[in-house]
Amino acid sequence: MTDQQTDAQPDEVRFDIDDRGVASVVIDRPRVLNAVDRATHDRLNEIWAAIEADDRVRLVVVTGGGEKAFCVGADMSADAVDKTGLEYWAELDPNGFGGLSLRTTLDVPVIAKVNGYALGGGMEIVLGADVVVAADRAQFGLTEPRVGRLALDGGIHQLVRRIPYTQAMGLLVTGRKAPADELQRMGLVNEVVPAADLDAAVERWVEQVLACAPTSVRAVKQMVTRTAHLSAHEARAMRLPALMDALDSEDSAEGVAAFQQKRSPVWPGK
Template sequence: MSAASTGTDVDAEGPRVRYVKKDHVAYVTLDRPAVLNAMDLRTHEELAAVWDDVEADDAVRVAVLTGAGDRAFSVGQDLKERSRLNAAGAPPTTFGSRGQPGWPRLTERFALTKPVVARVNGYALGGGFELALACDVIVAAEHAEFGLPEVRLGLVPGAGGAFRLARQIPLKAAMGHLLTGRRMTAARALEFGLVNEVAPADGLDERVAAWTDDLVRAAPLAVRAIKEAVLRSVDMPLEQAFATRYVWEERRMHSRDAVEGPRASRRSASRAGRRGDPPAVVQDPAVRSPPDVPVGSAPLRGRRGTRPRTARKKAAVQPENCTVGRSRVHFLTPCSDVSASLS
């Protein structure tokens, strides 16, 4: 079922969402474990305030969304509340949440440019699965289960499940789950590429931390530019995708990061070379080396017996905020500074 069948009075007075920010990571926890983190209207109102803050706070680089307890991420809409609303004459729900409390919800926050990692520990059903589908990275426990059981209840997956699932796994597989309400194991979701990683329950937090560490190390403007470009262009023809203007890419282009990152990488590579450490670089695909001889790793013999010459290679493009030798490049440009410089 897509929501808890128990009453909602057990936690009527407490907050529905816990929100903590630490080390550039925002931790967002659906906090109704007694009802398997089912979401009522108040939950959506609290989540809306959280997502507003995540996007506005430049110190936040990534958000982690999860559910309290070890039984469920979220089982979706609180059906008991929905029944009361129906009895009171509330209009029926359909696709989208416009005009309802908490709009735009995460499933419709198409302009949210900071990455969101779903930490799925247990059931992700109905609206809970739809929340996970709206995240950028999903890390699931081995016992996690995913499903959209709305069809069995005379409902539709109106928070985007019908649209996102068919875009994120093969169409026939998506239709099979959508039209029957069948559940999907974490292992099966991994096979589809629907989740990024599956971990034992006792190692779930460690694997989530590995993802957030990597995301925090990345250049924040580049992360936002890439996410915006990918999500806006995913349904575009390639020619249109290349021709489209992306707001966050405009900001990244004119930021200090775009200049300082490659410069700092070259300085670090130079220092590593003087120490004798091989610099960690990303090889330019256009640079070819002889078979079994990595570029720059050994001298090449010149033509017709001339003395050996050191292999020369084209400057390789460095990943932003990468490690070169033993040094790390850090990007700290506040997005507000960049925005102000473009205004």
């Protein structure tokens, strides 16, 4: 199934859902290294909202079109550069860059398929993902200070929470680009593979997610996203909707039955 496109330069964000429930989101603006302008940002927000409303979706793979870039952040040739820093700060999207970097309402896992440069807002999109698989040629960085800007859409605050402080600060105060293998050593990237093997590597991760009960995966994502500010004891006590659904789901019954019958489960997804 292919999603109906809107009038916001629809060919520049490709979105479809396959028959397994895997959604694909591609920022397809290779002529500007998949930089995001206002229309692209708005379209991405529409897509994330559509995914949240669609119970068929089990996970999302987000990537960039072409071979050079995942996303290099805001389109510096677009209208964003006409605003002052204060104006830009005042208009920040609560969901973060690309509608994803700070989003807390998306209850399915997101795999970032990083095929090239992930810089500025592109790095923030990576920080909004749950699993990161990168080509060995990929480079990452919150490069905003090098053009007198700041990574305000989650970059600064997320990075220091995801990797050790000195490693995060080493990236933040230099604005430098770091290769994929260095980010893997820091703990931000799950797997680095040759560019030719990127599709196959992502597919392995997809298959591993699909092997799990959809209700369990949704519960895990919701529990992690919505309890990050709590202690482990406080978090365990939260009766979140996806958790309660998973505990009393057909998936739960099917998982036990399949184990007892020594067969692969066929998940009802509810």
